[in-house]
Amino acid sequence: MVVISNYLMNHPYELTSLNTFAEKYESAKSSISEDMVIIKRAFEEMEIGHVETITGAGGGVIFTPSISxxxxxxxxxxxxxxxxxxxxxxxxxxxxxxxxxxxxxxxxxxxxxxxxxxxxxxxxxxxxxxxxxxxxxxxxxxxxxxxxxxxxxxxxxxxxxxxxxxxxxxxxxxxxxxxxxxxxxxxxxxxxxxxxxxxxxxxxxxxxxxxxxxxxxxxxxxxxxxxxxxxxxxxxxxxxxxxxxxxxxxxxxxxxxxxxxxxxx
Amino acid sequence: MVVISNYLMNHPYELTSLNTFAEKYESAKSSISEDMVIIKRAFEEMEIGHVETITGAGGGVIFTPSISxxxxxxxxxxxxxxxxxxxxxxxxxxxxxxxxxxxxxxxxxxxxxxxxxxxxxxxxxxxxxxxxxxxxxxxxxxxxxxxxxxxxxxxxxxxxxxxxxxxxxxxxxxxxxxxxxxxxxxxxxxxxxxxxxxxxxxxxxxxxxxxxxxxxxxxxxxxxxxxxxxxxxxxxxxxxxxxxxxxxxxxxxxxxxxxxxxxxx
Structure with a gap:
């Protein structure tokens, strides 16, 4: 989870598929999805930024940094x-x-x-x-x-x-x-x-x-x-x-x- | 945990006391300590960097970014x-x-x-x-x-x-x-x-x-x-x-x- 959030922060405004994370960090796609929910909530709560999920074949997540x-x-x-x-x-x-x-x-x-x-x-x-x-x-x-x-x-x-x-x-x-x-x-x-x-x-x-x-x-x-x-x-x-x-x-x-x-x- | 790792990454080479995190994120110091152990391991494993713990009154953690x-x-x-x-x-x-x-x-x-x-x-x-x-x-x-x-x-x-x-x-x-x-x-x-x-x-x-x-x-x-x-x-x-x-x-x-x-x- 720490590693995924680090990746997102270093790749803002970039669409990354969950498969990429699954391969990169050798985890199941389902557990990546679960982590993503927590990361999303934490980022929004602290106004670090938004994690947008795009569904479908070419989908994935995009991190948009923000500041309150x-x-x-x-x-x-x-x-x-x-x-x-x-x-x-x-x-x-x-x-x-x-x-x-x-x-x-x-x-x-x-x-x-x-x-x-x-x-x-x-x-x-x-x-x-x-x-x-x-x-x-x-x-x-x-x-x-x-x-x-x-x-x-x-x-x-x-x-x-x-x-x-x-x-x-x-x-x-x-x-x-x-x-x-x-x-x-x-x-x-x-x-x-x-x-x-x-x-x-x-x-x-x-x-x-x-x-x-x-x-x-x-x-x-x-x-x-x-x-x-x-x-x-x-x-x-x-x-x-x-x-x-x-x-x-x-x-x-x-x-x-x-x-x-x-x-x- | 996501928020702490984000903080560390944005404040490299800076000594931050665990109390600062505890106050900032309204959590017990003990749970911050536990999170820190996980963050430390994740950062080292992925060679994102080292988290050094300095004990004592003026202690805290310092994050040193790295790259493999x-x-x-x-x-x-x-x-x-x-x-x-x-x-x-x-x-x-x-x-x-x-x-x-x-x-x-x-x-x-x-x-x-x-x-x-x-x-x-x-x-x-x-x-x-x-x-x-x-x-x-x-x-x-x-x-x-x-x-x-x-x-x-x-x-x-x-x-x-x-x-x-x-x-x-x-x-x-x-x-x-x-x-x-x-x-x-x-x-x-x-x-x-x-x-x-x-x-x-x-x-x-x-x-x-x-x-x-x-x-x-x-x-x-x-x-x-x-x-x-x-x-x-x-x-x-x-x-x-x-x-x-x-x-x-x-x-x-x-x-x-x-x-x-x-x-x-």
Whole structure:
């Protein structure tokens, strides 16, 4: 039972037949079925996720990881407190985030929260822009069990042929810059969740959206770790874990609240 | 039992007291103890990992994830086959790796294999260089439950103060370049595992090693996804999952074998 639940957790969003378990763990299919009932109940009770049983010849079980809104909220509130730490303010009013986005325990939780917020969407890939978005996209992709796609701001030989689009970079003073995506990294017809660390003007995300159409792919949604209250909400819908409402450089004060990710549609 | 094993798997390398479980899951400590015996046996049998019990007042259990050498080897052999695909050769004799390093299922396995290879080392952080190393470092850090540290080749305002070192970049024709690490991203006295995607001349890794001494930190080891047979083995010890022995651009042929990661010391 321990072993089956371990297998499910490591293979989310994947249909596994009971025969596979029976062969793998050398047990009768009936006892696997019984174990599955207990696992299902335990997972639901603790809101670890849902185990769906699909009957019929091609049937089996699919595990969809989840997280309770209570747990999600308390995690985000903790992040709020961390983000408000005054020593995060960098010259120019930027906020230092790298430590939060490089701690596995935090990333895993963020991945679970974002994945749950988009659980009703079919998602084939997670897209982000290098470098700070990568661990976030990785975390979400881990939970969804889909590949992630890294858009670059520079051209690397090791990416092969690329497609590029122009975008308006807010951080370098509304300059037009280019972003690149390796041609083989995204299949046509993919539904893509865009993930990024900090949303300000939205130029980077708009750039990624235009890349999607170059790859004949579709936007499934946008999720950001933190947004700025002044963020351009009119160009695209997005969900954020944290909202920075004010950065007071003079008094080293950052005001942060929970974003809109838990809002009901 | 399912819930406890789930908790352990999500909190590797962390001491948790049985009281924590008893409170969290509202059960008697004695029944938690009994469950733990079964979990321990199941984890060992399937080589999912070890559950160590530490007795005494500050005691509890620590879960160390593992992977059997048989499973590890078969995963690496599959990667060998994937890396040998002829359409990976890029102009200039580079190999396209990005698809492998952006698939969660592959990354999780690589993380487990690398973590196991360094299980006798105390590791406080995993270090890599942006961008392609990030998912790898993330995967290893996930298993070890330690933060990862991203060295950059460019300077970003959002990193705050940085320390820089020079390094010899093989990919841009033995040019001297600079790499940067945010000052607050690594504590002094850390033991660091360096991880990278492809080892050729070793310039990048030597750069990271010199960064370590700038941060008064120590090298715990070097692990790479793939190395080139001509790689500079004399400057530092490293473990690789895959070794590329020959790239024949003319005939679109890549020869790959299992690296030295499973070698006994």
């Amino acid at each position: 809104d209570t747990e999600g909220r308390s995690i985000v509130e903790e992040l709020c407190a961390k983000l408000s730490e005054s020593d995060r303010i960098l010259p120019g009013g930027y906020i230092y985030l790298s430590d939060l986005l490089s701690t596995p325990a935090i990333l895993k939780n963020i991945g679970r929260i974002i994945a749950k917020a988009f659980r009703n969407q079919k998602i084939d890939a997670v897209m982000t822009v290098a470098t700070k978005g990568v661990p976030l996209a990785n975390a979400v992709a881990n939970v969804l069990n889909v590949p992630f796609v890294i858009v670059r701001r520079d051209l690397k030989i090791t990416e092969g042929s690329t497609v590029s689009v122009n975008y308006v970079s807010g951080s370098s003073g509304d300059r037009i810059e280019k972003m690149f995506l390796s041609k083989r990294s995204l299949k046509a017809g993919s539904r893509v969740l865009i993930v990024d660390d900090f949303l300000k003007g939205g130029g980077t995300i708009n750039g990624m959206v235009s890349l999607l159409s170059e790859f004949d792919s579709e936007l499934a949604g946008v999720a950001v770790f933190a947004d700025n209250a002044q963020a351009a909400r009119d160009t695209f819908e997005y969900k954020s874990l944290l909202r920075v409402t004010n950065i007071d450089v003079k008094n080293s004060k950052i005001d942060v609240e929970v974003g809109n990710i838990f809002d009901k549609e | 050498d048989t499973e590890g080897r078969s995963i690496v052999e599959e990667l060998c086959a994937k890396l040998s695909e002829s359409d990976r050769i890029l102009p200039g004799g580079y190999i396209y790796l990005s698809d492998l390093l952006s698939t969660p299922a592959i990354l999780k396995n690589i993380g487990r294999i690398i973590a196991k290879a360094f299980r006798n080392q105390k590791i406080d952080a995993v270090m890599t260089v942006a961008t392609k190393g990030v998912p790898l470092a993330n995967a290893v850090a996930n298993v070890l439950n330690v933060p990862f540290v991203i060295v950059r080749r460019d300077l970003k305002i959002t990193e705050g103060s940085t320390v820089s070192v020079n390094y010899v970049s093989g990919s841009s024709g033995d040019r001297i370049e600079k790499m940067f690490l945010s000052k607050r991203s690594l504590k002094a006295g850390s033991r660091v595992l360096i991880v990278d995607d492809f080892l050729k001349g070793g310039g990048t890794i030597n750069g990271m090693v010199s960064l370590l001494s700038e941060f008064d930190s120590e090298l715990a080891g070097v692990a790479v996804f793939a190395d080139n047979a001509q790689a500079a083995r004399d400057t530092f010890e490293y473990k690789s999952l895959l070794r590329v022995t020959n790239i024949d651009v003319k005939n679109s042929k890549i020869d790959v074998e299992v690296g030295n990661i499973f070698d006994k010391e």
